[in-house]
Amino acid sequence: MFLFTLDRSSNESLTKQVYEQIRDGILTKKLREGEKLFSTRELASSIGVSRNVVLEAYEQLIAEGYLDVRPRSGTYVAKGSSLQVITDYAYVQSSFQEKNTECIPNSYIDFRAGNPAIDHFPRGKWGSLAKEICSDLPEHAFGYTDAEGAMELRDVLAHYLLRVRGVKCHPSQIIITSGATQALHLITELLCGKGNLIAVEDPVTDEMRAIFSYAGAKLYPVSIDERGIIPELLPLKENPRFVFTIPSHQFPLGGTLPIQRRVQLIEYARKKDCFIVEDDYDSEFTYEGVPVPSVQGLDPERVIYVGTFSKILAPALRIGYVVLPYELIKDFRKLKWFTDRHTSSLEQLVLARFIEKGYLDRHVRRMKKIYRERRKTLVSCLRKHFTDAKILGQAAGMHLVVELPKVSFTEEVIERIKQYGVIVYPVERYALQEGLHQNKIVMGYGSLTVESIKKGIERLKMALEEQSNSLQ
Ligand SMILES: Cc1ncc(COP(=O)(O)O)c(C=O)c1O
Incomplete structure (x- = not known):
């Protein structure tokens, strides 16, 4: 057996x-x-x-x-x-x-990236605010509301984003969506017809790629290095409708884009008359230095900024948002209305009050400590068990990439690791251009306890040893 x-x-x-x-x-x-x-x-x-x-x-x-x-x-x-x-x-x-x-x-010990520590969701605070909102609200607030979302939330969000991420916008530029996923889907629908081109960082999340392809867009892969997207590799002859980038903490390789490249991206967008879509999904969690402000702050009319509460609070909320250049607001709003009228307004109001009362800042500070500890454990276990391991990316977010120069993470190897009760994700899975990242895996640590991380790396070591012995 x-x-x-x-x-x-x-x-x-x-x-x-x-x-x-x-x-x-x-x-x-x-x-x-x-x-x-x-x-x-x-x-x-x-x-x-x-x-x-x-x-x-x-x-x-x-x-x-x-x-x-x-x-x-x-x-x-x-x-x-x-x-x-x-x-x-x-x-x-x-x-x-x-x-x-x-x-x-x-x-299984599942090192899937992007899973936050949902066991630390502030249930008590959220629950009592929900109760408070329910009794405070006038009757009409339980009916349909505006497609762009609750003004209370867009208002506090505009202040929060300026303070924390250097995003420059008026609340009217913010549209609340059901997660970043919906924001990206609607952006693609709005800007891309069938066969239009999107320049996409490569590798990138499979989910985002699926959203773009599903809309019928053609993807132009732009290679990245340890600092993120390489602007010189953007298409010169073709005209993309937008460039998709995750500049704060690239997924999966974890680079933070330097200012020179940010400027190059904006110059490219101006020259090609296209947009930059900036996905900023986990930048609140930076463990060394200070977070670099958004690209949006450099040119709010060229950059569409996308954010989410899935990582700082919980995916179950399904609250994300998009900050739009003025020219796109009207059409985006219409599309959002056709899709689902609006995102749950009761949840939005609870969230608005949660931010207003300073609970979000407190929660982020608390979670940062937890994630920092988990990351530290993962890094030290990897270094202890794999002396040649190279850890890639900024100390940020909830995942890292590890490169093991002597291992090729083929399907067979991943399956062997799974037999040891551990699930890891090869970077190749996220790559449009295959064959460049065979010895790298993505390891998410957000939802794993320190004990599971230790156990997981021990098992990973055993699985890889058995794999290497079976080849001798
Ligand atoms: C790159 C990236 N952006 C955003 C998200 C968040 O999506 P949502 O807000 O729909 O949960 C994810 C989900 O894992 C992601 O990987």
């Missing part, structure tokens, strides 16, 4: 964990059709659970047709079971790859 990873602290029962791991083993063909399984007694003693746990899991799998019992012989993987489900699995994977986070069982 294969390696089981049971998490005794999980809310999921041991029976469910055993059941899921055998079922996944069949789906991913680690357990082949006709293969004989351990007897319930053998499996129970090898993974340290009671026999009843395994019995119940086997019974469920037999009832669902994954396993067959052959009298006086044993329990086997049933014929045809993997074939049928593999087809469904492949469909789910290819139809929307970004869905994968939801299905990862708790027992």
Whole structure:
């Protein structure tokens, strides 16, 4: 059989964990059709659970047709079971790859980037503000409101963004969206018809790339180095509708764009009469030095600034925003109205009060300490277990990239690491131009405790050692 990873602290029962791991083993063909399984007694003693746990899991799998019992012989993987489900699995994977986070069982240590520490969400404060808002609000506030969002939030946001990110705008330039995801989708719809060109940093998040491609735009990959996008590589002959960049803390490589390149970007946009779309999703969390102000502050009429509360508070809020040049406000507002009329105004009002009362600043300060500690643990564990590890990017955000010069993170290697209960993400997954980042992985640490980070790196080390031994 294969390696089981049971998490005794999980809310999921041991029976469910055993059941899921055998079922996944069949789906991913680690357990082949006709293969004989351990007897319930053998499996129970090898993974340290009671026999009843395994019995119940086997019974469920037999009832669902994954396993067959052959009298006086044993329990086997049933014929045809993997074939049928593999087809469904492949469909789910290819139809929307970004869905994968939801299905990862708790027992894995998942280094996915961009997951904040949601266990630290300020539930108490948020809850009491929500109650307060609910009783304070006049009746009409429970009806439809303006597509651009609650003025209370846009007002405090304009002040906050100027103070914290150097964004220069009037509140009327801000439109509240359902996350940065919606903001980017609407920007693409507004500016790009089918076949129009978008110049995109490469590598970049697969989600953002998917948004642009889905709208029918053509992507022009612009390579980056350790400081971010290289403006000299922007298209000279073609005219992109916009350049997409994450200048504060590039995803995934983590560079911070120097001022000279920021100026070059603006000059390029002016010359080509296009926009710069600046995604500023996690810049509040900077652990060394001070955060560099936004590119938007350099030219508010050329830069569309996109932000989100998914990382500083929680993705579940679905509150993001876009700061627009004046000429785009009217059409963007219309598109937003057609899409969903407006983002939940009650949540917006709670958020406005949360910022106004200074709770957001306090929360960010608290989270910074937590993330700094997690990052420090990750870096020191990586250095301890991999003496040749190179850590890339600024000390910021909730992820880093590690380069292991002797490892190529192929699918086989990633799968081997997964068998050790750890999920890591190769930078190649985010690259438009393939083959340039094979020895790098992205490691998110935002949602992992110090203990899980330590355990995860130990397991990563074991998995890579086993992989290297199997090649000798
Ligand atoms: C680069 C980048 N920008 C923004 C976001 C946030 O998206 P949203 O605000 O829709 O949660 C993400 C999500 O992980 C991201 O990776």
